[in-house]
Amino acid sequence: MTTEQQLQQLEQRIEELVSISARLRRENQAMQVREHKLMEERAELLKKNDAAKSKVEAIISRLKSLEQEP
DSSP, X not given: OOHHHHHHHHXXXXXXXXXXXXXXXXXXXXXXXXXXXXXXXXXXXXXXXXXXXXXXHHHHHHHHHHHHOO
C-alpha cells in the first residue's frame, strides 16, 4: 500500500469518525432533552401520588372514626 493510499484511507476513516461523532452528539442531546422531560413527568407523578395518598389516608381516618361512633 502506497503512502498516498494510506493517507486516503486515513482521511476516509477520519471523515467516518467525524460523522459518527456528530451523530452521537445529536443523539446525546436528544437523550438529554428526553431525560429532562421524564424527570419533570416523574416529579409531577410523585406530587399526584402524594396527593392521592393523603386523600386515601383522610378517607381511612374518616371511616375509622365512623366505626367508633355508637
